Amino acid sequence: MHELALVRGILEAVLEQAETYQIKKIEKVKIVVGEMTSAMPEALQFAFEVLSRDTSAREAVLEIENRPVKLICRDCHLVFTPEGLKYSCPQCISSRTDILEGRELFVEYFEGE
Numbered sequence: 001m002h003e004l005a006l007v008r009g010i011l012e013a014v015l016e017q018a019e020t021y022q023i024k025k026i027e028k029v030k031i032v033v034g035e036m037t038s039a040m041p042e043a044l045q046f047a048f049e050v051l052s053r054d055t056s057a058r059e060a061v062l063e064i065e066n067r068p069v070k071l072i073c074r075d076c077h078l079v080f081t082p083e084g085l086k087y088s089c090p091q092c093i094s095s096r097t098d099i100l101e102g103r104e105l106f107v108e109y110f111e112g113e
């Protein structure tokens with residue numbers, strides 16, 4: 001399960017920061033997950049529950065914000081969200097597009113005391 005590895009990385013970063021700021025109990029972790037990571041929210045929740053069990057984040061709520069894929073056309077500079085797997089520009093039909101958003105996965109913030 002690829003979510004397990006993703007959450008492990010996230011949790012390690014959060015716990016490390018929590019230690020730096022002497023936060024003993026983490027209450028909420030908010031993450032941003034791009035659509036292109038193909039991480040399933042349920043699987044992320046499950047992985048978080050399992051991995052945080054013996055940590056100061058065991059009672060934390062995991063909030064997930066899904067970010068859709070956003071592309072920019074290199075020819076007409078239109079920014080658009082592709083439909084399904086059609087990554088060509090809907091305006092000029094160019095297939096020369098770059099990914100702006102959708103690949104990210106990061107902790108936006110976490111709370112605790």
Ligand SMILES: [Zn+2]
Nearest residue numbers: 073076089092
């Ligand atoms: Zn275009």
